[in-house]
Amino acid sequence: MTSDTAQTEQVATEQVAAETENLRKVIERARFVLFDFDGPICRLFAGHSAEDVAKDLVEWLGRQGLRGLLTEEERVHPDPMAVLYAVNRRHPHSDLVTELEERLTQQELKAVPSAWPTAYADPLIRTWSAVGARLAIATNNSAGTAARYLATRGLTDCFAPNIYGRTQELEHLKPHPHCLNRALNALGAAPSTALMIGDAPSDLAAARRAGVPFLGYARNADKEKWLRDAGAEDVVGSLEPVLRVLRGQA
Incomplete structure (x- = not known):
């Protein structure tokens, strides 16, 4: 082994040790943990494409004669939430938005x-x-979807009743801190004693606005860059090191 190789390995080892120690501090401070749902807990649309759901919403609008509500870019957007946001911007708090949100909820439930x-x-x-x-979920998905998924995994007792999801007040979705604040209030938690685990810049923004420390989860390099560019300081590529620290194995 050359001296350069040894030095490189030493630097890498020291970096891992520093990251582990920092992660330990983040975890030890957290008495209350708020999880985003789609990402840190599961990939909701892994077998039920989000792009197909977005197309379904666009096609439903078309059947109502309302395809013109969307721009060409919005009609082909792969995120169903983008379709919902777009309609809400043009017809806030309308029956149309209520129907579209309910259709999205049904598609989420089908994806579980x-x-x-x-x-x-x-x-x-x-x-x-x-x-x-004490754990809670703070998500832009419907609370019913998160609850149904947790039930399939035997995790309901770890969270119930603290599951806070999408409401018909779409302006309260993350990056607005509304669902985080609801969780904090229900738990009786001071923001500084909580930790938000999320995988999107909107999660980070909501955590900052609520005054809650943030731990990013990035399942790939693109997700990590997305979070880092938004200003996230603590990001993990796997939940394994978090579990190891929690179990005293790191």
Whole structure:
């Protein structure tokens, strides 16, 4: 082994040790943990394409003679939430938005059986709950969708009744801190004693506005760059190191 190689390995080892120590501090401060749902807990549309759901919403608008409400870019957007946002901007608090949101909720519920659990999420949730932390979900998905998924994984008792999801007041979706504040109030938690785990800049923005520390989860390099560019300081590519720290194994 050359001296350069040894030095490189030493630097890498020291970096891992520093990241682990920083992660330990983040975890030890958290008495209350707020999870985003789609991402840190599961990939909701892993087997039920989000793009197909977005197309379904656009086609439904077309059948109502309302396709013209959307721009060409919005009609082909792969995120169903983008379609919902677009209609809400033009017809806020309307029956149309209520119907469209309900249609999205039904599509989310249909996606639950084919959702993919995020690696290490189930044991992490159970362990965190077992050591005394109080958990909540703060998501832009419907609360019913999150609740149904948790039931399929036997995780309901770790969260219930603290599941806070999309309301018909769409302006209250993240990056607005509304669902985080609802969770904090229900838990009786000071923001500084909580931790938000999310995978999107909107999660980070909501956490900042609520005064809650943030831990980013990025399942790939693009997601990590997205979070880092938004200003996230603490980001993990897997929940395994979080679980290891929590179990005292790191």
